[in-house]
Amino acid sequence: MKQSSIATPATDPAPIFELYRGIFATTLISAAVAEFKLFDHLANGPRNEVELANELRLTPRAGVVLFTALKAMGLLTSSSPGEIALTEISREHLVHGSEFEICAYVSQLSESEAVREMAERLRTSRPAGGKPQEKGVAFIYREGMPSAMEAEATARLHTLALAGRAKNVAPVLAERVPLTDAKLLLDVGGGTGIYSIACLKRHPKLRAIVWDRPQVLKVAKEFADQAGVADRLELIPGDMFVDPVPANCDVILLSNILHDWDVAECKQIVARLAPALPKGGRLMIHDAFLNDTMDGPLAVALYSANLFRVTEGRCYSAAEYRSWLAEVGLKCGDTIATLAHCSVLIGSNG
Amino acid sequence: MKQSSIATPATDPAPIFELYRGIFATTLISAAVAEFKLFDHLANGPRNEVELANELRLTPRAGVVLFTALKAMGLLTSSSPGEIALTEISREHLVHGSEFEICAYVSQLSESEAVREMAERLRTSRPAGGKPQEKGVAFIYREGMPSAMEAEATARLHTLALAGRAKNVAPVLAERVPLTDAKLLLDVGGGTGIYSIACLKRHPKLRAIVWDRPQVLKVAKEFADQAGVADRLELIPGDMFVDPVPANCDVILLSNILHDWDVAECKQIVARLAPALPKGGRLMIHDAFLNDTMDGPLAVALYSANLFRVTEGRCYSAAEYRSWLAEVGLKCGDTIATLAHCSVLIGSNG
Numbered sequence: 079m080k081q082s083s084i085a086t087p088a089t090d091p092a093p094i095f096e097l098y099r100g101i102f103a104t105t106l107i108s109a110a111v112a113e114f115k116l117f118d119h120l121a122n123g124p125r126n127e128v129e130l131a132n133e134l135r136l137t138p139r140a141g142v143v144l145f146t147a148l149k150a151m152g153l154l155t156s157s158s159p160g161e162i163a164l165t166e167i168s169r170e171h172l173v174h175g176s177e178f179e180i181c182a183y184v185s186q187l188s189e190s191e192a193v194r195e196m197a198e199r200l201r202t203s204r205p206a207g208g209k210p211q212e213k214g215v216a217f218i219y220r221e222g223m224p225s226a227m228e229a230e231a232t233a234r235l236h237t238l239a240l241a242g243r244a245k246n247v248a249p250v251l252a253e254r255v256p257l258t259d260a261k262l263l264l265d266v267g268g269g270t271g272i273y274s275i276a277c278l279k280r281h282p283k284l285r286a287i288v289w290d291r292p293q294v295l296k297v298a299k300e301f302a303d304q305a306g307v308a309d310r311l312e313l314i315p316g317d318m319f320v321d322p323v324p325a326n327c328d329v330i331l332l333s334n335i336l337h338d339w340d341v342a343e344c345k346q347i348v349a350r351l352a353p354a355l356p357k358g359g360r361l362m363i364h365d366a367f368l369n370d371t372m373d374g375p376l377a378v379a380l381y382s383a384n385l386f387r388v389t390e391g392r393c394y395s396a397a398e399y400r401s402w403l404a405e406v407g408l409k410c411g412d413t414i415a416t417l418a419h420c421s422v423l424i425g426s427n428g
Numbered sequence: 429m430k431q432s433s434i435a436t437p438a439t440d441p442a443p444i445f446e447l448y449r450g451i452f453a454t455t456l457i458s459a460a461v462a463e464f465k466l467f468d469h470l471a472n473g474p475r476n477e478v479e480l481a482n483e484l485r486l487t488p489r490a491g492v493v494l495f496t497a498l499k500a501m502g503l504l505t506s507s508s509p510g511e512i513a514l515t516e517i518s519r520e521h522l523v524h525g526s527e528f529e530i531c532a533y534v535s536q537l538s539e540s541e542a543v544r545e546m547a548e549r550l551r552t553s554r555p556a557g558g559k560p561q562e563k564g565v566a567f568i569y570r571e572g573m574p575s576a577m578e579a580e581a582t583a584r585l586h587t588l589a590l591a592g593r594a595k596n597v598a599p600v601l602a603e604r605v606p607l608t609d610a611k612l613l614l615d616v617g618g619g620t621g622i623y624s625i626a627c628l629k630r631h632p633k634l635r636a637i638v639w640d641r642p643q644v645l646k647v648a649k650e651f652a653d654q655a656g657v658a659d660r661l662e663l664i665p666g667d668m669f670v671d672p673v674p675a676n677c678d679v680i681l682l683s684n685i686l687h688d689w690d691v692a693e694c695k696q697i698v699a700r701l702a703p704a705l706p707k708g709g710r711l712m713i714h715d716a717f718l719n720d721t722m723d724g725p726l727a728v729a730l731y732s733a734n735l736f737r738v739t740e741g742r743c744y745s746a747a748e749y750r751s752w753l754a755e756v757g758l759k760c761g762d763t764i765a766t767l768a769h770c771s772v773l774i775g776s777n778g
Binding site for chain 2: 085087088089091093094095097098099100101102103104105107108151152153166167168170171172177178179180181182183184185186187190191192235238239240241242243245246380
């Protein structure tokens with residue numbers, strides 16, 4: 079990152095991410111048809127989503143990820159709230175035994191590593207590496223679980239890979255969120271510090287804290303030095319589920335953090351953070367939001383499938399986030415779009 | 429297939445195929461960035477396509493598949509005929525070392541089986557199974573090469589998987605191509621016979637020959653019996669590169685055949701077939717056509733990448749087919765769209 083630059087990218091990289099995630103359309107369609115025979119289960123009429131997920135032995139999280147993506151693809155529809163049904167195209171082409179079905183065609187890759195892995199994730203609802211004998215490591219940190227975020231080399235590689243997206247989005251976020259009156263920003267799980275650094279560059283009186291795992295903070299230290307804002311950025315190692323929330327922040331940022339966690343953990347994180355805010359303080363959730371109707375956009379639904387693979391989370395809708403912020407007494411305004419399919423939702427304390 | 433049905437599907441399954449092939453967007457982007465550093469090679473300005481393919485050690489076929497798909501994705505453009513250049517979005521995001529590059533992000537799957545396999549195919553230009561030590565088998569038949577089409581069990585499975593698409597498209601083809609005055613249709617490499625059968629059902633005086641490998645013809649026999657047209661359908665085992673072309677046909681159909689072969693073999697096939705036509709006879713090429721400008725459509729470019737993986741071919745443009753038909757003295761009209769991204773191009777003998 080060039081020192082003192084507050085430039086924003088000229089083009090949104092969103093179309094590249096969208097194409098790059100095409101693999102998850104393939105794996106979800108193939109797993110749905112070949113592994114779960116999902117469309118066959120709907121051949122006799124609409125079903126309750128939760129009941130169908132149970133019947134297919136999918137956790138609620140797996141069910142939401144799979145059903146949302148297939149709705150976004152036009153292969154499932156919500157016949158009434160909480161119910162799903164076939165669409166004209168899936169009824170004609172994805173039910174085994176129909177005259178014009180292409181089930182075997184879209185099952186051709188079902189023995190590939192990509193489809194087998196997605197089917198396994200959907201069955202277990204555990205990220206890769208959640209068990210010691212499994213290939214790969216999880217991209218989240220949870221005490222007692224092998225994590226890419228604890229081994230220095232992999233943490234660095236993974237962090238830098240994700241940084242490519244953050245570098246694009248952070249200056250746009252810094253430009254668009256209201257921070258003029260903010261004094262101390264707490265960047266929870268802030269990784270490389272890229273979001274904090276972008277905010278510090280745009281607001282010369284702002285100070286910030288990146289609160290994350292110690293291995294990840296080493297990258298943040300380098301980036302802050304390069305950007306010339308190290309004197310206003312504090313790096314605090316910690317575990318957001320356990321350690322006391324760093325004090326005196328008036329703005330808390332959760333940028334692409336909650337999507338790593340299941341609903342219970344998201345609520346727990348929000349409930350731990352909200353009490354740390356002063357009157358007038360703000361909690362900002364920056365993430366890729368699903369539609370409130372949980373049927374798209376396709377790009378976010380496929381991103382959600384990837385998060386499902388490698389974390390304990392998924393993408394959530396702004397409505398889901400609003401409800402959790404309301405539970406802890408925060409009031410939300412409209413969402414503010416940034417870049418790369420992301421938006422910010424701000425919950426204010428009074 | 430229901431006996432004597434000439435029903436066409438109510439919906440085009442094209443959107444499902446398109447989503448299902450999303451994996452090839454992933455693997456091509458990832459291979460281009462992580463394996464070939466393609467965008468870096470264009471950072472200093474447009475390049476001649478053939479020269480760049482040579483420099484990257486890509487065969488002409490691999491170059492066309494990769495460059496066409498990336499053009500269709502908006503990541504490359506033709507600056508002038510025969511030249512390719514970066515687009516605004518690829519220049520900003522896919523050149524290593526640029527301020528807003530996401531190269532590491534889109535390289536995250538570069539060690540996956542899917543990306544490794546695509547990179548290997550692009551490097552060697554040989555379908556999977558082209559060498560004995562390689563995993564998988566080719567989906568074409570070539571003397572001396574292990575082929576899925578020679579082992580009865582795999583030939584049957586593969587043939588039936590592809591049949592899902594053919595079942596949809598064949599009745600639409602039979603409805604839309606001019607066959608009223610045709611007497612004997614030669615269905616070259618006709619596999620299951622689905623296209624012939626659909627034409628026979630719609631034209632009660634027509635007779636047809638399916639000319640293919642013996643193992644595949646066993647499926648065709650079953651289908652013809654079920655459809656009640658076996659008395660008008662002859663099954664002739666043979667090798668279209670070697671054996672004499674069955675005589676007395678006035679219409680020859682190449683449905684999704686030429687896309688299995690490289691340019692030299694396509695020309696060879698066309699050159700062997702054309703002389704078998706009487707005056708007024710027709711050669712019909714039914715396939716998914718690339719744009720004549722070789723920059724899309726994306727769905728066909730990704731289908732082409734899949735064909736590239738498992739055969740010696742790719743998708744061709746109607747312009748490419750026209751030029752080969754012109755070389756053997758056939759005159760072409762406009763293309764006729766069928767279904768599932770396919771169209772028919774008809775070359776007439778006088």
